[in-house]
Amino acid sequence: MWTEGGGPEAARELLRGAVAIPSVSGQEAAVAAYLQGWMAARGFQAQIDGAGNAVGVRGHGPLTVVLLGHMDTVPGDIPVREEGGVLYGRGAVDAKGPLCAFMAAVAALPDTALAAARFVVIGATEEEAPSSRGAHHAARTWQPDAVLIGEPSGWEGLTLGYKGRLVLRAQAECHNFHTAGEGQSAGDDLTEAWFRVRAWAAQAGEPGAVFGGVQATVQDLQAGTDGLTQRASGTFGLRLPPAVSPEAAEAAIRAALADLNTVSLTFVGHEHAVRHPRDNALTRALRVGIRAQGGTPVFKVKTGTSDMNVVAPHWPVPTLAYGPGDSALDHTPNEHLDLAEYDRAVAVLRAALEHLAAGAAPKAG
Structure with a gap:
């Protein structure tokens, strides 16, 4: 043999x-x-x-x-x-x-x-x-x-x-303030960004379908301050079906997060x-x-x-x-x-x- x-x-x-x-x-x-x-x-x-x-x-x-x-x-x-x-x-x-x-x-x-x-x-x-x-x-x-x-x-x-793939690296930054005061922290803004990404993913492609839907996961979260500036960062992974290209996903997410002025976005890993x-x-x-x-x-x-x-x-x-x-x-x-x-x-x-x-x-x- x-x-x-x-x-x-x-x-x-x-x-x-x-x-x-x-x-x-x-x-x-x-x-x-x-x-x-x-x-x-x-x-x-x-x-x-x-x-x-x-x-x-x-x-x-x-x-x-x-x-x-x-x-x-x-x-x-x-x-x-x-x-x-x-x-x-x-x-x-x-x-x-x-x-x-x-x-x-x-x-x-x-x-x-x-x-x-x-x-x-x-x-x-x-x-x-x-x-x-x-x-x-x-x-x-x-x-x-x-x-x-x-x-x-x-x-x-x-x-x-x-499935295809897209990775979003988001970073929020704002002036430091006392936690008893009014305002949104960098962590708050990053969390809001994640909630919007997750909401978009839930309705994109074929919602509920394993291969036809979009899967979104949190891969990494970090937050901290140097006493003057608060920073929070997160890495969010997206698994994309054939009907949703990485380019279309990036455009949709940028639009959904456009009013979050403290959050900057970087997209990598564009795989169809x-x-x-x-x-x-x-x-x-x-x-x-x-x-x-x-x-x-x-x-x-x-x-x-x-x-x-x-x-x-x-x-x-x-x-x-x-x-x-x-x-x-x-x-x-x-x-x-x-x-x-x-x-x-x-x-x-x-x-x-x-x-x-x-x-x-x-x-x-």
């Missing part, structure tokens, strides 16, 4: 090694070198690109398939351990598990698939940071015919879309929502792979964001996100991945990529 690049145990060792190397966003060099070395030893043309991405290419056919995962993680040390066939560690689910599944599946592809397609595996940097440096670099470098994004979907899940079609050569290939493993394909959309949001405007081709793991464990202290599910996801991917390549191969006669 998986004779080209080793069997399931070799794929598990790849994952164990990757999870054992810390790689918080901006500090991915060590894990990139590890992944590059693994791919180079298995016949990939492997390199570290200008953004620090670990890139491996196998195959020489006319169809180009990009498998874009990310190797960075959020902070938070989780001791790496294996218990009862479950691997614990930061990044096991988000998203070294999906990325390593991509690498293992491509390493296992037979020559027939490699003659029909070129498979580009990218371990991207800074997906967990607002910069998305690795994905932006990849989007400028490659011109794929199909794209897989490495994110946990569960081995039977196919993620077609993600994306939702891809569910029936194309790529989704059909993944459905074939899932059914071959005895599963039932399930289509999903997610309320977070991923590198799919970054590359979608540049790559208008069949795209979906796939990978082992439960996304509810992302960023949590209990992040872990069932290794049997990981094995199954690698098998699904190998079968799907072979099926996709077979559809692109020239027909004899």
Whole structure:
């Protein structure tokens, strides 16, 4: 099984090694070198690109398939351990598990698939940071015919879309005064700004709908005074559906807060929502792979964001996100991945990529 690049145990060792190397966003060099070395030893043309991405290419056919995962993680040390066939560690689910599944599946592809397609595996940097440096670099470098994004979907899940994002940083400032006196404090004004943002979000898009509505959350609040001036600041996160662009959301919020003269606004993280079609050569290939493993394909959309949001405007081709793991464990202290599910996801991917390549191969006669 998986004779080209080793069997399931070799794929598990790849994952164990990757999870054992810390790689918080901006500090991915060590894990990139590890992944590059693994791919180079298995016949990939492997390199570290200008953004620090670990890139491996196998195959020489006319169809180009990009498998874009990310190797960075959020902070938070989780001791790496294996218990009862479950691997614990930061990044096991988000998203070294999906990325390593991509690498293992491509390493296992037979020559027939490699003659029909070129498979580009990218371990991207800074997906967990607002910069998305690795994905932006990849989007400028490659011109794929199909794209897989490495994110946990569960081995039977196919993620077609993600919500967009907008981040508002608001700061209120006013002269200091005695708390027994009359007047609005900087904290009062910032709180009023948040209430208006929340009220706008509640009626925007499709109110009450999970994917179609706008979600608003407070990410950070601070307040204080130097004795002369009061200052209060807050960071508010917005998750946006396809019907509400970041630009439209910014304009609406600026209008809603226009009379709050003490509050200044800065908007960052303008990411548009994306939702891809569910029936194309790529989704059909993944459905074939899932059914071959005895599963039932399930289509999903997610309320977070991923590198799919970054590359979608540049790559208008069949795209979906796939990978082992439960996304509810992302960023949590209990992040872990069932290794049997990981094995199954690698098998699904190998079968799907072979099926996709077979559809692109020239027909004899």
